[in-house]
Amino acid sequence: MKVLAFIGFGELGAALAERLGGAGSGEMRAWTRERSDPAAEQALATRLRDAGVARRPSLRDAVEGAGIVLSAVPGSASREIAEQVAGLLDPDTLFVDLTAAPIADKEAGAEAIAKAGGLYADAAVLGAVAAPGALRIVASGPGAGPWVQTARSEGLELELETLDGPAGLATRLKLLRSVYMKGRDALIVETLVAARRCGLEERLAASIDVPGERVPFPELADRVLRSLAIHAGRRAAELNGAGDAVAATGVEPLLSRAGAETLRRVAELGLREELGGERPESGAEVLALLDERLG
Numbered sequence: 001m002k003v004l005a006f007i008g009f010g011e012l013g014a015a016l017a018e019r020l021g022g023a024g025s026g027e028m029r030a031w032t033r034e035r036s037d038p039a040a041e042q043a044l045a046t047r048l049r050d051a052g053v054a055r056r057p058s059l060r061d062a063v064e065g066a067g068i069v070l071s072a073v074p075g076s077a078s079r080e081i082a083e084q085v086a087g088l089l090d091p092d093t094l095f096v097d098l099t100a101a102p103i104a105d106k107e108a109g110a111e112a113i114a115k116a117g118g119l120y121a122d123a124a125v126l127g128a129v130a131a132p133g134a135l136r137i138v139a140s141g142p143g144a145g146p147w148v149q150t151a152r153s154e155g156l157e158l159e160l161e162t163l164d165g166p167a168g169l170a171t172r173l174k175l176l177r178s179v180y181m182k183g184r185d186a187l188i189v190e191t192l193v194a195a196r197r198c199g200l201e202e203r204l205a206a207s208i209d210v211p212g213e214r215v216p217f218p219e220l221a222d223r224v225l226r227s228l229a230i231h232a233g234r235r236a237a238e239l240n241g242a243g244d245a246v247a248a249t250g251v252e253p254l255l256s257r258a259g260a261e262t263l264r265r266v267a268e269l270g271l272r273e274e275l276g277g278e279r280p281e282s283g284a285e286v287l288a289l290l291d292e293r294l295g
Contacts, residue, residue, distance in 0.1 A: 002067025006030040007059065007081055009048060011129050012098060013072040017051035019156050028053045031062035060088050068094045068150065075101035082109030082120075091117040094143050094150065098123045103168040103175070110141055110167035119143035122167035124174035135159070138174070141167030183255075190246060190255050197249040225283030225290075229275055233267035236260050269293050 004020065006013045009030045017028055030053045035041040048055050056062040063069050063085055071081050078101030085095060095113045097106060097120065106122045113120040121143035126136040136159035139147055144162040151160055163169050195201040215223075228235065243256030271289060280286055 003027045003029065003065055004068045004070065005056075005062045005066035006032075006053060007062065007069065007071045007085065008032050008073035008077075009044060009053065009055075010072060012125060013070065014047040014051055015129050015135065016070065016072075016156070017053050019158065020154060029056050029062045029066070030054070031056050031059050059084060063088050063093075065090065066093065068096065068147075070096045070098060072098045075099045075105070079105040079108050079112075083112045086112040086116040086118065089113070089116050089118045093118045094121065094146055095119065096121045096123050096139070096143065096147050097167075098125055098137070100125070100174070101171065103171050106168045106171050107166075114142070119146055120167055121147040122170045123147065124170035126174060126177065136161070138163055138170045140165045140169040144170070187255050190251060190253065194246040194249040194251045197251070222283035225286040226279045228263070228266055229271040229280055229286045229289075230277060231272075232263045233272070236263035236267055239263060265294065266290065 003026065006017065006028065007030070009017075009032045013030065017030075020028065028051070030048060032044065032055070035044060045055075069085060069089070071078065071085070073081050078097060078099040082095065082097060089095065095109075095118050097109055099106075101109075110120040110122065120141050121139045122141045123137050123139045123144075126138060129135055138161045140163040148160045148162050151158070163173065191204070192201050195204040213220075237260075239256055239260040243253035243260060246253035246256050269289070271286070
């Protein structure tokens, strides 16, 4: 493999480097800022050593002559790093931005890399880095195809996909996915803290862990949308009552209230009356109506 340079070397960088190193890839380098905490600096040194990655003293030293540059810095530094690296790249270098940055920053980074003659891949990381088998990367932009092809040829054992579209499209997918995934995380906090204060956390968790809830997401979404077309009003009222139950425990029912308001708005669209009180054939039909009518 051509020389590969990591910018930033946290959990994600280390996970990718270990997979590439295990596949027998060539030289790997990294540049990362020094940690002020000695323990954190030692942990970083251990990650680099275990992954077989040589730490370089400067950004220029790390990326000079590299065929692939992987940016795995915090999202707030995505644009700055892309613009700095642009002036250091050889022509046709592949720059893979793995950060969770705003879409506008990904677009600006892609423009800077393109002006320098490089290939930019907007790479969105889906799934938990630490969870076995959960890590997936979806990429868009002019460098997406070359990135996926190179990663596969080097034996990187991950789910890798491309989206046919500009830089920023993969990040848009990630962020819209996070409405559900991270919203779910917040719901778990609100639900279980309130339940724990009632001594019900174990019973509540067991009540949700039933076969009817262990379904693939497309099936779950279809079922929910078809049901909401008829029962959104009733469910809004129930969820509002759930918010009262949460509030009674001393937990602020932010998500319960927001969810009840969303369902109330769905009920006000009049889908139940329009459909004659009968569930529609598919959730896609309901989704199209919601897309058309919700503000």
